[in-house]
Amino acid sequence: xxxxxxxxxxxxxxxxxxxxxxxxxxxxxxxxxxxxxxxxxxxxxxxxxxxxxxxxxxxxxxxxxxxxxxxxxxxxxxxxxxxxxxxxxxxxxxxxxxxxxxxxxxxxxxxxxxxxxxxxxxxxxxxxxxxxxxxxxxxxxxxxxxxxxxxxxxxxxxxxxxxxxxxxxxxxxxxxxxxxxxxxxxxxxxxxxxxxxxxxxxxxxxxxxxxxxxxxxxxxxxxxxxxxxxxxxxxxxxxxxxxxxxxxxxxxxxxxxxxxxxxxxxxxxxxxxxxxxxxxxxxxxxxxxxxxxxxxxxxxxxxxxxxxxxxxxxxxxxxxxxxxxxxxxxxxxxxxxxxxxxxxxxxxxxxxxxxxxxxxxxxxxxxxxxxxxxxxxxxxxxx
Ligand SMILES: *Cc1c(COP(=O)(O)O)cnc(C)c1O
Numbered sequence: 001x002x003x004x005x006x007x008x009x010x011x012x013x014x015x016x017x018x019x020x021x022x023x024x025x026x027x028x029x030x031x032x033x034x035x036x037x038x039x040x041x042x043x044x045x046x047x048x049x050x051x052x053x054x055x056x057x058x059x060x061x062x063x064x065x066x067x068x069x070x071x072x073x074x075x076x077x078x079x080x081x082x083x084x085x086x087x088x089x090x091x092x093x094x095x096x097x098x099x100x101x102x103x104x105x106x107x108x109x110x111x112x113x114x115x116x117x118x119x120x121x122x123x124x125x126x127x128x129x130x131x132x133x134x135x136x137x138x139x140x141x142x143x144x145x146x147x148x149x150x151x152x153x154x155x156x157x158x159x160x161x162x163x164x165x166x167x168x169x170x171x172x173x174x175x176x177x178x179x180x181x182x183x184x185x186x187x188x189x190x191x192x193x194x195x196x197x198x199x200x201x202x203x204x205x206x207x208x209x210x211x212x213x214x215x216x217x218x219x220x221x222x223x224x225x226x227x228x229x230x231x232x233x234x235x236x237x238x239x240x241x242x243x244x245x246x247x248x249x250x251x252x253x254x255x256x257x258x259x260x261x262x263x264x265x266x267x268x269x270x271x272x273x274x275x276x277x278x279x280x281x282x283x284x285x286x287x288x289x290x291x292x293x294x295x296x297x298x299x300x301x302x303x304x305x306x307x308x309x310x311x312x313x314x315x316x317x318x319x320x321x322x323x324x325x326x327x328x329x330x331x332x333x334x335x336x337x338x339x340x341x342x343x344x345x346x347x348x349x350x351x352x353x354x355x356x357x358x359x360x361x362x363x364x365x366x367x368x369x370x371x372x373x374x375x376x377x378x379x380x381x382x383x
Pocket of ligand 1 (some may be wrong): 051098179216232
């Protein structure tokens with residue numbers, strides 16, 4: 001994308017001209033990341049986690065891109081996400097609801113052919129009751145808590161249902177799953193302990209394929225892969241191996257438009273609270289991006305223009321950020337130009353570093369005021 005005069009980029013309805021910032025989502029890169037993970041997984045099935053609107057990137061478009069790569073197992077967190085995705089993807093793919101079903105929503109889930117993750121004996125009982133009411137067998141997933149203490153049946157509950165001949169009446173367990181607490185720390189002893197616990201717990205349950213690894217789990221090696229992997233963040237280009245080079249391809253690019261530039265005198269206050277003061281001959285550019293767009297207020301960092309690093313000057317506002325552009329030639333940057341906030345010079349993980357958080361949160365916080373550009377959207381799947 002030309003950095004200069006973005007307003008001139010052709011868009012049929014002039015949307016790029018009106019936009020304060022452009023969010024570019026590279027679906028070709030999502031597909032490439034899926035292929036990279038699948039290569040590591042070999043014969044193990046690679047699912048796709050598209051909860052939270054595919055980490056803010058657009059669940060329908062991302063899921064269709066993954067579908068084009070052969071992905072047939074999709075994971076969401078909430079039933080409402082599952083219902084929406086079912087309408088987008090049609091009847092074929094398996095859609096799993098990780099958080100299980102809120103009481104009273106079982107009928108809608110079975111009508112849409114969603115697979116609930118049964119996290120408690122109560123959720124299992126409600127799914128059994130739903131099967132009884134419908135007079136047919138229903139598929140469900142059992143989650144066991146192998147040591148994260150977040151979701152799933154505790155070992156004592158696994159014991160309890162294993163000894164209850166009626167526990168699975170009318171319910172076909174199609175997957176047994178658990179989730180790793182420390183997968184992004186390969187040396188953490190909890191990983192192997194959880195793996196062993198998972199093996200022991202699933203041996204007590206009806207025989208079914210198993211699912212254990214999230215993105216970082218895929219990089220822990222074969223013993224952690226089981227039958228279906230559940231990567232999310234790696235598909236979206238965030239580094240699943242923190243501290244090592246990122247094996248994934250970047251997916252997101254965020255460019256904000258310059259509203260105006262100015263020269264300020266020595267010692268003049270800049271932005272809210274006058275948190276910064278001008279130096280002699282300082283030049284500033286104000287861009288249309290702020291904390292309402294998901295750029296954290298505490299993420300004081302820098303933006304990039306033609307290879308030059310432009311540090312923030314003063315506080316992040318709701319709708320704008322002021323940049324120190326003194327390093328650029330006068331008039332090198334003008335109103336309407338696009339400045340890179342996430343892109344080749346600055347990764348999602350870099351931005352997370354500025355904000356003192358993780359790439360996951362940077363992605364899921366991305367706002368809905370951006371003009372979104374989807375690259376390499378598969379034409380046959382558009383819509
Ligand atoms: C979010 C989530 C995933 C995906 O995790 P990533 O770290 O993004 O790969 C997998 N499984 C469960 C249960 C999750 O909640």
